[in-house]
Amino acid sequence: MNNFDFHNPTHILFGKGRIADLDARVPADAKVLILYGGGSAERTGVLAQVRAALTGRKLIEFGGIEPNPRFATALKAVELIRDNGITFLLAVGGGSVIDATKFIAAAVRHDGDPWEILTSQGAVVADAMPFGTVLTLPATGSEMNPGSVITNAEKGAKLAFLSPHCYPAFSILDPEVTYSLPPRQISNGVADAFVHVIEQYLTYPVAAPVQDGFAETLLRTLIDLGPKALATPQDYDTRAALMWTATQALNGLIGAGVPQDWSSHMIGHEITALNDTDHARTLAVVLPALMNDQREAKRAKLLQYARNVWDIREGSEEERIDAAIAATRGFFESLGIKTRLGDYAVGTPEIDIIVSALSDHGLTALGEHRSIAPSDARRILEAAL
Amino acid sequence: MNNFDFHNPTHILFGKGRIADLDARVPADAKVLILYGGGSAERTGVLAQVRAALTGRKLIEFGGIEPNPRFATALKAVELIRDNGITFLLAVGGGSVIDATKFIAAAVRHDGDPWEILTSQGAVVADAMPFGTVLTLPATGSEMNPGSVITNAEKGAKLAFLSPHCYPAFSILDPEVTYSLPPRQISNGVADAFVHVIEQYLTYPVAAPVQDGFAETLLRTLIDLGPKALATPQDYDTRAALMWTATQALNGLIGAGVPQDWSSHMIGHEITALNDTDHARTLAVVLPALMNDQREAKRAKLLQYARNVWDIREGSEEERIDAAIAATRGFFESLGIKTRLGDYAVGTPEIDIIVSALSDHGLTALGEHRSIAPSDARRILEAAL
CATH class of the missing domain: 3.40.50.1970 (Rossmann fold)
Structure with a gap:
């Protein structure tokens, strides 16, 4: 730690x-x-x-x-x-x-x-x-x-x-x-909180079982309650647990003493700046592509995430990682959130703009290893098309 | 919640x-x-x-x-x-x-x-x-x-x-x-933190998945790290995670919005008052007997504890509860902590004194349901002989 x-x-x-x-x-x-x-x-x-x-x-x-x-x-x-x-x-x-x-x-x-x-x-x-x-x-x-x-x-x-x-x-x-919130705000909130946890969890292990276990609890709770919150808006238990989960997702606790990533957020912000796509939706687009792209740097934590969050225990390492990424994408889609850049009118010309904006804003070394340069962001975005 | x-x-x-x-x-x-x-x-x-x-x-x-x-x-x-x-x-x-x-x-x-x-x-x-x-x-x-x-x-x-x-x-x-602490203080500390979590967790469900998941994380961490902390006193990672676990076990977070028990503590305090037995050791004696005695009131949470903390998934409900109680007792014993009253020179005459002391101190309605009277405490203590 x-x-x-x-x-x-x-x-x-x-x-x-x-x-x-x-x-x-x-x-x-x-x-x-x-x-x-x-x-x-x-x-x-x-x-x-x-x-x-x-x-x-x-x-x-x-x-x-x-x-x-x-x-x-x-x-x-x-x-x-x-x-x-x-x-x-x-x-x-x-x-x-x-x-x-x-x-x-x-x-x-x-x-x-x-x-x-x-x-x-x-x-x-x-x-x-x-x-x-x-x-x-x-x-x-x-x-x-x-x-x-x-x-x-x-x-x-x-x-x-x-x-x-x-x-x-x-x-x-x-x-x-929160009972009267539109479904879009609930699904965006669930996705936003989910990625807040991921940014502080899906990096590399530093012998922090409390932070990891707390993060996994929050992720499993969001996976369980997100669809329920949409299906039964007036269910107090669901809305209460969801509210406390979102607060715990970014109050400093799970991020204390561990490396943090935040590259999905940084890349996502540039998409919002370009065309006003909802913040949470930009995260749902970038994260699955980034997980796949960064599978070597994040290997140990991706395998832990597959096992402890999605209960994926069968298959080779690559298969388990693939399954965890597919499950993540499927979770966002189950909330009604599309996960491809094309769904938000972003194509190759827009990727050029986004990559330039990262450079212009000095965001040239993202991620927990400060190793994601704009050229890497371009590769990640192209995979998200 | x-x-x-x-x-x-x-x-x-x-x-x-x-x-x-x-x-x-x-x-x-x-x-x-x-x-x-x-x-x-x-x-x-x-x-x-x-x-x-x-x-x-x-x-x-x-x-x-x-x-x-x-x-x-x-x-x-x-x-x-x-x-x-x-x-x-x-x-x-x-x-x-x-x-x-x-x-x-x-x-x-x-x-x-x-x-x-x-x-x-x-x-x-x-x-x-x-x-x-x-x-x-x-x-x-x-x-x-x-x-x-x-x-x-x-x-x-x-x-x-x-x-x-x-x-x-x-x-x-x-x-x-903490490297130089005597083993007895480490094992007592682990048991104390463990029972702090149990007092706030092993009650009845109130749709609090964040608090439950955080509590289960702390319990699993103590089960994993307690023996390691004794075996390799100078292992930084182990001592660091243990220290943060014990802090999180009683800082208000896992107990927020959920019922709390504390009867093992109240009964245990009277044992310490009687013969100066280490606080943590009184908890390790009382808790397994109390879990068994209160299995109806705590049934849903005992089954959740068996599954999520000890990974006990096979057998009837009674068998899973029995296995979880046996695992709890075995955990304390693995730390070098005896779990029977006889190990601490407490017999039937001393139980009389302890039960009277509970009455004298007004502790006549313990537990999350305020349903454990001194006569129930007597039954629990007799089962712990």
Whole structure:
């Protein structure tokens, strides 16, 4: 096991009816900005629950945060906060709303140009406003981690930052608020969480049986519950386990002390940047091709994955790896997610653009061995056509 | 899954050489009290590493904390802290030293009689001094939880308390410092961690696949690594995984949202109170008898335990449960831990005393169903003779 630090101070309030606990969590004298995305938080009644729980506090609302949250939108919130003496932020939504809130919380307390927060990957963040979250979509894990991804449309850039100041003070996870999610968001969330686990697991062994076993638990749970969550949207047990799985998939625990990959994410981001394909769908396209391409570097872990996640015990090593990759692809397809670039209008000319973009963004040494160059990404993408 | 809160703010610093990080963790102007137990922390060089890392700070030391830490001893430390204007506590040791430090940290800031901290189970704790730990023994999980058990010899009482103010600010887990531990402490630590997991897992199903899968990972890891840790004491990978397993076994994660038992602990405490048998050994005696006795109430989870932890897939339900109980007993015995009361000089007359003590201490409704009365404990103990 590699040396590591683990420190996750977010307070999780999990279960039915927990939005009412906002009253105890948000300071009584706080002036609160409630941040949300499109109309669903209003339509589903979540915002009404939030307002009811915060009765007596001064509330201002800021809606319209985009699915890939925009830098310019965040800056409008920063101005609103400064103009109104807001003292506490509450994100009500999924990963995009929470990511935007983290950036806003840091930007309000940052003296220089807020763009530096992103270009420094969070290094310049010395402080952030306190904020909590009410999660409505199990997927990104942003509710219990210090990371955020922001898109700057003018600059054509999608940049991430991390700061220990940007853990939510608390996150409320009520599985019932996910009942009304569209199937596409559920399937995307399951695939996103699945690949989050894979990025921290499918590398090479470092004698970390706790992290490996936890990761395998999360993968098996997603495989079991993903289709059930689509088939029976109002099944509390399924939605509850799914919600907790997605949180555990990216809260630092399974990634502590082990190598990490993240090349599927880096390549996938460029596909989204090109044609706005859903993030999770880009992962479902890249991952199977990448697993096959990197089978030598990942051999030991691919065999462990085949056995412990898919219960594949028969056949030669190559056959077991092939079967595990086919099972992975089949899992995404069973969620209604296509796994070929052609399904998303990406052909050979678009691959040229994606590969160039990786170079342009300095992403020239990806993966747990920093060995995947843009030329390797081209080979992987061509295999995904 | 049941509703739950999860909030664990302890910062873990894990790996080789991490004691040097104390310099960055302990405030530069702190006046530090270093707390430790017997002579081993000095003998093994851990205290020397700690002193070197804290060079420049005012250090006072307080040794002699007992294996079952005493109330009277803790009060001496409280006096020393007040007399010397100590501002930070550092526990260097295993669960006993850390438990004592938690109590001391709370007692220093408590206005009334410190005994109230224990009789209120921590409810009166409104604040505590900041403290960190350097863990030397993987076993109790105290390094990443807010609980503590203190013995009052005069009153013949061993009482636990919990307080959210009593999480360590940080804990340093360097697996290399465990190389020199006596085999008895390693085997006790493995058994203790194993039963910590069992108390939170072997109850009844509540559709919590993440918690179940994490618990099963920890159990399988202990089964695999316990004997290896005894056979090859200086194997870093083994000691590292064991250390992280014991921490995860009792940091709130696997117990979040699920029923908990703790009857083996409650009954075992009375055996220790009677004749000072090692805590872990009392658990290894009580647990197999309790599993057999409670097979109806625990049937579904016993079958899941048999399959997922011991890979027992053949035979009738009764046969699989029998095999899982036999495997559990065999595991403890393989660590050199005897599993019959007779091995610890406990016979029928002593069972009378233990059963009376349970009644006297109000422990009349134990287990996840609060259904184990002292008369049931008698039956379990008689089966363990």
